[in-house]
Every structure is written in structure tokens, then in C-alpha cells.
Amino acid sequence: MNLEILVFGAMFVMALGCSLAMLFAPNAVHVALFLVGAQVALALAFLLQGAFFVAAVQIIVYAGAIMVLFLFVIMLLGVDVRQALVEPLTGQRGIAILLGALLAVGLVFVAIQGVQLAAGGADGAGALTELNRDPGNVIGLARALFSRYLLPFEVTSILLVVAIVGVMVLARRLGAVESEGQVQAPTEEEAA
Amino acid sequence: MSVAPGFYLVLAGLMFTIGVVGVLVRRNAIVIFMFIELMLNAVNLMFVTFARQHGTVDGQVLVFFVLVVAAAEVVVGLAIISLIFRHRESANVDAMHLLRR
Numbered sequence: 001m002n003l004e005i006l007v008f009g010a011m012f013v014m015a016l017g018c019s020l021a022m023l024f025a026p027n028a029v030h031v032a033l034f035l036v037g038a039q040v041a042l043a044l045a046f047l048l049q050g051a052f053f054v055a056a057v058q059i060i061v062y063a064g065a066i067m068v069l070f071l072f073v074i075m076l077l078g079v080d081v082r083q084a085l086v087e088p089l090t091g092q093r094g095i096a097i098l099l100g101a102l103l104a105v106g107l108v109f110v111a112i113q114g115v116q117l118a119a120g121g122a123d124g125a126g127a128l129t130e131l132n133r134d135p136g137n138v139i140g141l142a143r144a145l146f147s148r149y150l151l152p153f154e155v156t157s158i159l160l161v162v163a164i165v166g167v168m169v170l171a172r173r174l175g176a177v178e179s180e181g182q183v184q185a186p187t188e189e190e191a192a
Numbered sequence: 193m194s195v196a197p198g199f200y201l202v203l204a205g206l207m208f209t210i211g212v213v214g215v216l217v218r219r220n221a222i223v224i225f226m227f228i229e230l231m232l233n234a235v236n237l238m239f240v241t242f243a244r245q246h247g248t249v250d251g252q253v254l255v256f257f258v259l260v261v262a263a264a265e266v267v268v269g270l271a272i273i274s275l276i277f278r279h280r281e282s283a284n285v286d287a288m289h290l291l292r293r
Contacts, residue, residue: 004195005195012199012203016206016207019210019230020210022214022226022230023210023213023214028223031223031226035226035229038230038233042233042236042237045200045203045237045240046237049240049241049243049244050244051240051244051252051255053252054240054252054255057256057259058236061259062229062262066229066266069266069267069270070226073270073273073274076274077222077273077274077277077283092216092217093216093217096213096216097213099216100210100213100216103208103209103212104205104206107206107208111202111205112198112201112202126247127247127248128244131247131248131249140249141249141252144249145256149257152257159260162264163264163268164267166268166271167267167268170268170271170272171274171275
């Protein structure tokens, strides 16, 4: 019980520290690595709250696949360490930080005040623990996903197909057809 | 006793705020994209926290959908960024001022 508070404290510090470090790291690769740290800390938070499968997926998909994709593109485009010293809009940074502080105060206030209203004051942690024990976390998740959430699940597949087709259209070089023609031309000459 | 859900929500709110400030302050398009990922992660934490509070797995199912949307968004977004880089030799968002004046 005390251990949970200890782990929560470590997770809190790691998640917030990595997020803040993202703001101040000049190098894009460092930002990506700090984001991985924040995501690992969040996976820990998921474990603490009984979302075991989601924690595993968070590590595998987010910290694994998506961040590798990010690092791949950063390396592909070249690491640009130069910071933009001239602000295009004067005072943009100050206003951004001011509005951010305002948003933080608002969100924290809502989190503290509204958490009792959200579930009518009831804490369902016991119910979730029971659910995780009897059918198991993965089975419970699968039952919900393939019964109540079946339509959104199928719509998700359409989204993925659209994304794949979109990326293929975007990644295709516009001059590809012409260069193919150029490649074909000498072969015709050779044939002649 | 376990950690109250309010603390998780405070953490999620602070991380979301850092994501918003990062998007507004940073100049590199890829870095801006990573802050959007940070915001999505904070929202995932909120979903999981509310799932625990309600005692159901529905919030955890929603995390899945956020995950899929994030994956699709990253793939399309990074393709667009690399396309812009190919045209302009820069991932700086200030370099894209075609519609300015």
C-alpha cells in the first residue's frame, strides 16, 4: 500500500520531468528520447491502475513502433540543432507560456474539483480489481471491444486503409512516371 | 489506501499543458509533432483513470482507438513533413510563409 504511493511518486516525477525536459532540449533526438521516457512512465501509471494490457500496448506500439518511426524520419531529414533565435511574432513565447499556465491552473482545478462529480463520488477501483481477477483484463477488454465497440472497431480499419493509401500517394515522387519513361527509352533504342 | 484518481488527473492535465506550450513555442515541425503525441498520451492517462474510477474497461477500449488514430496520424503527418522538407530543405515551420501577405 505504501509501496504504491512510492511507485506513484517516482512515476509522477519521471513523467513530469521528461515532459519538461522535452520543452528545453534543443536537439530533436533528445526530445524523442525524453518522450520515450514519459511514455514508459505513463505505462507504469497504467499498470498501477489495473490497465495491464494497455500498459503493454503502450510500450510496444508507442514507445516502440511510433518512436522508432519518429527517430527514423529525424535521421532521414538530418538533425537540425540550430535554434530559431528570431521570433516571427514578437512576444509569442511569453504569451504561450502565460496561456499555458492559465490552462494548467484550469485543468488542475477541474481535476481536483470534478473528480468527485465524475463518478457520483463512487470509487470503482474495487470493481475493476474484481473484473481483472475473474474474466481477466485481456478477456474483459476483448469482450467489450468485440461486442459494444464492434462498429468503431470496424471503422478503425477503414481509417487505417485511408491512411495507408494517403501515405502511398504522398510518398510517390511526382517525377516518377517521367523517369520511368526515360529508363524505358534507351531499352527501346537497344532493341532497335 | 491507494493513490486517489485526482492525482493521476493532475498529472495528465500538467502533461497536456506542457504539450500545448510545446506546440506553441517550438519551431521544428517534427518536434511539434512529438508534443502532439505527448498530449494524446496525457488523454490516454485520463481515460485509464476514469476507467478505474467507474470500474469498467470502457475507458481502456477508448485508449485503443486513440492509439490507432495516433498511429495513422503519425504515418500521414511524417509523410507530409518529409514532403515539405524535400521542397524547402527545412523542417522549420517559420519557413512555410507562402500565404503571408
